[in-house]
Each structure stands twice: as C-alpha cells, then as structure tokens.
Amino acid sequence: MSPWPHRISGTAFSSLATGGGGAQAMREVCAAQESKHRLLVRLLVEEARPPRAALVARAYEALSEMEADAPQEVARCLRHPAVGAWALRTCRGRADPGRLAAVALAAAVRTGRRLRLEVPVKGRLMLPSVGLLTLADDVPEVAEVSVEPASYGAELRAGGRTYQVDVSGDRPGWQVLHRVPVARETYVTIDDLDPYRWPGDDADERLTGERRRTWVACLGEAWKVLRASHWTAQGELEAAVSVLTPVVTRSVEQHSASARDTFGAIALSDPVDGIGTALTLAHELQHAKLNGLSQVVELVLPDDGRRFYAPWRPDPRPLFGLLHGAYAHAGVAGFWRRHTQDPEHGLHAQVEFARWRESAFQVTGTLLDSGGLTEAGAHFVGTLRDTLGRWRTEPVTPAAAVQARLRSEDHRKAWVRANT
Structure with missing residues (x-):
C-alpha cells in the first residue's frame, strides 16, 4: 500500500476559497486525506513493538495483497473516518495498533476474500465500516479469526464458533453499520457503533429501528432539497461525506459538528425535517472542507x-x-x-x-x-x-x-x- 503526496491544485484551492468548490475539488481534498491515513498506518506498522509487531505486520501484508485485486474496497476501508481517528491516536501512543487486523478483516468481508489473522477482540470485534460482532465469553483476548465469503457477506470463525456477518442487517451477536441510499449509487453509513467514530463525549448509542427510519426519511428529503437547489453542495457531499454519526443534543435545538480527526464524517442529533437536515449537512460540509484543506495548506x-x-x-x-x-x-x-x-x-x-x-x-x-x-x-x-x-x-x-x-x-x- 503506497501513499502519495498530499497536494491541492491551485484550481481547487481557488474554487474552495469562493465558498464552494465542487465535486472535483473535494475529490482532491479526499485524496489528500486518504494519503494521510495511509501514512499513519505505515507509521504505526513501523513503530509497532512486541507483542503486537508480528500481528500488525501480517495485517498490513494482508491489506496490501487485497489491494492488488480490489483497490477501491480497500481504499474505502482506509478512508473510513474511524480508521483515520484510530490510526492517528495510535501514532500518538494512545490506542492499540492491533486494530489494524480488524481493518484487514473488514476489507476481507468487503472484497469477498478468505483471510485468517490474529486479532485483539476482548469480547467484541469491531470491523470498521462494516459492523460489530459480540463474541462468546470464552474467546481469548487475542484470537485467531477467519473470514469465509458468504452470500449475505461472510462467515467469521473465532474460538471454535461461527458467526454470520451480514452486510445488510443484524443477526444474533452481529450489528451492522446501516448504509442509507441517498442518491443513485450514493450511500452514507450511519456509524453508531465504532468506538473511534467521534472524538467528543456526546456520541449517541445505537439507533433504534424507529429512530433510524426517521433518519432515513429526513435524509431522503434532504437530498431532494439538495438536488433541486444545491447541486454544488450535493456533489461535494457525495464526494466527501461517507459517514453520519448520531450524537446527543443537550438542548431542544438540533446539534451538529465536524471534527478534524474524523474527516468524512458529520455528527448530528436526530434530524427533524428535510430542509433542516439539508442545511445542517451544508453547514458541516463547510467545516469538513476547511478541515481537509487546512491539513494540506x-x-x-x-x-x-x-x-x-x-x-x-x-x-x-x-x-x-x-x-x-x-x-x-x-x-x-x-x-x-x-x-x-x-x-x-x-x-x-x-x-x-x-x-x-x-x-x-x-x-x-x-x-x-x-x-x-x-x-x-x-x-x-x-x-x-x-x-x-x-x-x-x-x-x-x-x-x-x-x-x-x-x-x-x-x-x-x-x-x-x-x-x-
């Protein structure tokens, strides 16, 4: 997995400076962010020490092998905001580098590849960008986990048991990160599970089915507003924002935020209607653009x-x-x-x-x-x-x-x- 230089063209910079930018400018910002994630991952591999060093090196090797055949899916895993937040925290010495094995297992699920790795679990295994698996009590804290492709996603084996990892819905012991269609071939993921999904203390719990249906309805209406009147912002959102993270509001007003360390994610409390949700997304998009740009310029x-x-x-x-x-x-x-x-x-x-x-x-x-x-x-x-x-x-x-x-x-x- 090779990183590439962070750069923003003069054309993209000037477009962003007007207050807009467009999808192409946002793709440049996203490419710089992906490069940053790759550099962080490479650094944590180089800095890993026993007992994690061998585990991390094998995970990195597995990601590199999968990338040769399925570069887009591996890139989606690496771009996932919670992966970037974890990698940065790990490079600062405040998180476990062994989570890279979970990133590799998530990539295997997404690419339909067989894979076997040792991975730290501690009773729960978060597959970033995919979902959360709750394991049996007798599974050791560092377990050998294997992934086998299945029609619904994958079968995951750990501690002598088989778990069904369904990419479209929950199953016993499995909670999926729901993907919401908002436009043709465009989805956003509602990340209400990953421990690195949001740096603040206001991250909300798992959405109930009723709340999730409200989110889906409001997002659908919001995209209608964006498509009708805000096509530039719509293109920018579709290029840059892949994750929405539920947060708790401490007032009657809707709360929203963006964070420098979780580029590509917007945090918001329960949406109320379409135009309000569209406004929230347009507002936070501006923060996301500036967060991404200011890490390059x-x-x-x-x-x-x-x-x-x-x-x-x-x-x-x-x-x-x-x-x-x-x-x-x-x-x-x-x-x-x-x-x-x-x-x-x-x-x-x-x-x-x-x-x-x-x-x-x-x-x-x-x-x-x-x-x-x-x-x-x-x-x-x-x-x-x-x-x-x-x-x-x-x-x-x-x-x-x-x-x-x-x-x-x-x-x-x-x-x-x-x-x-």
Whole structure:
C-alpha cells in the first residue's frame, strides 16, 4: 500500500476559497486525506513493538495483497473516518495498533476474500465500516479469526464458533453499520457503533429501528432539497461525506459538528425535517472542507493568544476558529440565498441570508486585518470576502433586513454582557 503526496491544485484551492468548490475539488481534498491515513498506518506498522509487531505486520501484508485485486474496497476501508481517528491516536501512543487486523478483516468481508489473522477482540470485534460482532465469553483476548465469503457477506470463525456477518442487517451477536441510499449509487453509513467514530463525549448509542427510519426519511428529503437547489453542495457531499454519526443534543435545538480527526464524517442529533437536515449537512460540509484543506495548506499563523468576537458564538474565538465560523456561515448564507423566493421559506430565508452574509463579510475583514493569516490564508479569505461582497448587493425586503440587523445587534449585546 503506497501513499502519495498530499497536494491541492491551485484550481481547487481557488474554487474552495469562493465558498464552494465542487465535486472535483473535494475529490482532491479526499485524496489528500486518504494519503494521510495511509501514512499513519505505515507509521504505526513501523513503530509497532512486541507483542503486537508480528500481528500488525501480517495485517498490513494482508491489506496490501487485497489491494492488488480490489483497490477501491480497500481504499474505502482506509478512508473510513474511524480508521483515520484510530490510526492517528495510535501514532500518538494512545490506542492499540492491533486494530489494524480488524481493518484487514473488514476489507476481507468487503472484497469477498478468505483471510485468517490474529486479532485483539476482548469480547467484541469491531470491523470498521462494516459492523460489530459480540463474541462468546470464552474467546481469548487475542484470537485467531477467519473470514469465509458468504452470500449475505461472510462467515467469521473465532474460538471454535461461527458467526454470520451480514452486510445488510443484524443477526444474533452481529450489528451492522446501516448504509442509507441517498442518491443513485450514493450511500452514507450511519456509524453508531465504532468506538473511534467521534472524538467528543456526546456520541449517541445505537439507533433504534424507529429512530433510524426517521433518519432515513429526513435524509431522503434532504437530498431532494439538495438536488433541486444545491447541486454544488450535493456533489461535494457525495464526494466527501461517507459517514453520519448520531450524537446527543443537550438542548431542544438540533446539534451538529465536524471534527478534524474524523474527516468524512458529520455528527448530528436526530434530524427533524428535510430542509433542516439539508442545511445542517451544508453547514458541516463547510467545516469538513476547511478541515481537509487546512491539513494540506497552512492558512493561519500559530495562535498568538488573541481572541475575537464571532457573531455566531457566545464566546471569544481564536483566529482559526473565527475562520472556520466565517467559512461555515458563508455556506449558511449561500444555502438560504437559494430559497429567498420560496413560498414556504421566503421571509425566513431572506432574514437568514441577510444576517449571515453580513456577519461573515464583517468577520472576513477582521481576519484580513488581524495579521494572523499566511499568504495563502489571506488569498483564501480575500476570495471569500469577494463572494460575500457580491451577495451583499442582492436585495432583500426591508422587513427581512430589519429583522436580520436586530438579531445581529441582540447577539452582540449579549456577547458584550457575557465577555466584558
């Protein structure tokens, strides 16, 4: 398995800087992320020590052999967000490198290959991107596990017992990661099982059947909204986001987030409707784009301790956080811009468009004046500011403009009271 250099073309960088980017630019970001995963895996193999060294080396060899025949499926395993999060944590000395054997077993299930490996299990075996197997109590903590192809996925043997690994549904002792069709030949995986699926402490438990049906319905409606009005974001999502991770919300409002270490995953609490889900995905997509890009191109100088007002947060933000917020809320403004003439959402869309285009525009000025951007970062923010500047000339109704201004003023007053 050979890594390749991380690089983003000038064309892709300029496209992303406008606030959009398109599917091709996202494919470049994804390729850089996959390369990072491969480098991390190679590093953890090289750094593995007894008693894991031989186990890890064999797993890496198995992945390399499978990749020769089924490169796309092996790549999907390696790109899985939880695999990247685990590999990074392992390279930092905080996770077990032996999990690479589980990655290889998952690849064997996906490619229909026979494979036998020793793997750490401790009663449960997570096959990243596939599902979770609960093993019998008498299976040793490091067990020899074999995979045999089957019509429904694979038979997995461990500790003298056979387990059915069904890629389409649960079976006794087996819980699958459900794949949701959202477009033609496009699926997203709901990862509610992998211990590395989300770095925060708000990861939700396994979705019940009823909750999962709500997710499927809302995602289907969201993709209809995206396909009808947000085709650029739709293409970017389909290129970059492969996993949705359920998280718990601590308020009545929907919660969502993206994390630098789990590129390709969006975390969200239970969705409510189609347009709200589409907005959430478009918002978090912006964070994902910036997370991926900023690992290849330095946009911000090292943090010097300064903190800044952000019109979307109750707390002062560091410069990189401010950049993230500006880019994400430019995406929010762009989302509502497409709905300002909708009979159902027109007034709300105009208020949201007017508020967030202005807020993001003002913050781009703060970023450019800060002296804390690199040359590439200044070019990126300047291009984004140009987009927002053009949007500021687009008319909204006087009522929408007043509401947008009042909401921004109220936020500023509340922020000043809380932070001065």
